[in-house]
Amino acid sequence: MVYYVAHRLFASHDRALGARVAALLADKTGPDNVFLPFCDTDEEDLVAPVKGRRLFELDTERLATLTGMIALLHGPSLDDGVCMEIGYAAALGVPVTVLTTDFQTYDPNGTAPAWQFPDPLIETITGRVVRVPSLGPATPARTDRFEAFGHRNDTQLNQAIADGVAALLQQEHSTTPAVIRTDAVFVEPSPYAPDDALSDTVRATGRTAVPSRRLAATDPLTAAATDWEQAATAAMLVVDVSGPETPPGAAALIGAAAARRQPVVAYQPQPIYTHAHGREPNWRNLMIQYASAVHATTLDEVTDKVAA
Incomplete structure (x- = not known):
């Protein structure tokens, strides 16, 4: 059993968010059953003759053996590495849940039914999109408005993570062979x-x-x-x-x-x-x-x- 957390890697807050998702998923499935890129590939300290290729090999070794994936996508510019990993998992019939706190949806002309992400293919190939677009409730007892705003964001994020993990664990593996x-x-x-x-x-x-x-x-x-x-x-x-x-x-x-x-x-x-x-x-x-x-x-x- 291997669950993969696909997330943007290039800034500390992105990695911290991935770690929060992985921690909750590990509570549900066991820490040895969760793969967190950057963390579990030791990307900061890894030394290899061709490091990028080695990281690709380590990630795809896990992608080929997955039980499920939870992917984090936010905003109009989606991380291409995460989207690549979603496509890889979906082609193998691996259950994929996408988690987002983005409040935007998209359509081609302003009047058509909206889809969840800038390219409709993403939600088409995933089993479930968990969207928690609204901040958590206000807490009047907090006198500092910035602390209060931060708390509302944390509440929203915690709810999204909990809902995303729960949705992932309910999905089943399925695939249909293609005729080339x-x-x-x-x-x-x-x-x-x-x-x-x-x-x-x-x-x-x-x-x-x-x-x-x-x-x-x-x-x-x-x-x-x-x-x-x-x-x-x-x-x-x-x-x-x-x-x-x-x-x-x-x-x-x-x-x-x-x-x-x-x-x-x-x-x-x-x-x-x-x-x-x-x-x-x-x-x-x-x-x-x-x-x-x-x-x-x-x-x-x-x-x-x-x-x-």
């Missing part, structure tokens, strides 16, 4: 610059391009389910990973492809490298980088890989 279409290439363009360049590039090689449809669909949630199914049956994925972070749906699809052993071409015409102590430069979140077979910066490079 050997000629099909699933194409995920960037939501920041949606166009047909990647699909046209794939078609020019003689392969069948299957572009994602959810972000331009009148019913994005239904289209997201179709995108997920079509990506699962493709022989290869071509994914535009451009943006401040890899877009959340793209990251989830890359994680799913890694779990299924599907090759991924990650297209990023303007790479931005990140650096951390003791780690090699990464051109994207290391979970995205090492789950992708090829990093292409030009459409010609995409052509070469798809045609190979």
